[in-house]
Amino acid sequence: MFLQQEVIRPSADLRNHYNEISKLCREEHEVVITTVNGRGDTVSLGYEEYNRMKARIELLEILAEADEDVKYGRVAPIKDTFDDLRSLLKEGEA
Secondary structure (H helix, E strand, C coil), X not given: CCCCCEEEEECHHHHXXXXXXXXXXXXXXXXXXXXECCEEEEEXXXXXXXXXXXXXXXXXXXXXXXXXXXXXXXXXXXXXXXXXXXXXXXXXXX
């Protein structure tokens, strides 16, 4: 499992130390939790990490759907699946 390093900073640091926070997110791959009145308010992370996280979530959603399909018997023989894919590819070539 991938554990992300987290840093907690007050919201004033976004204004007063933005470059430092941005560098932590981009270069150190840390997640910065911003607080308001001592309570978690927002989360900042680097753009690359955001894209990786989004891709992992999308993959997990696809796997959950596939798991549900298997659970409820919504499956087909692999030969049928590949035959359908071959037909679609041939149609695309025409």
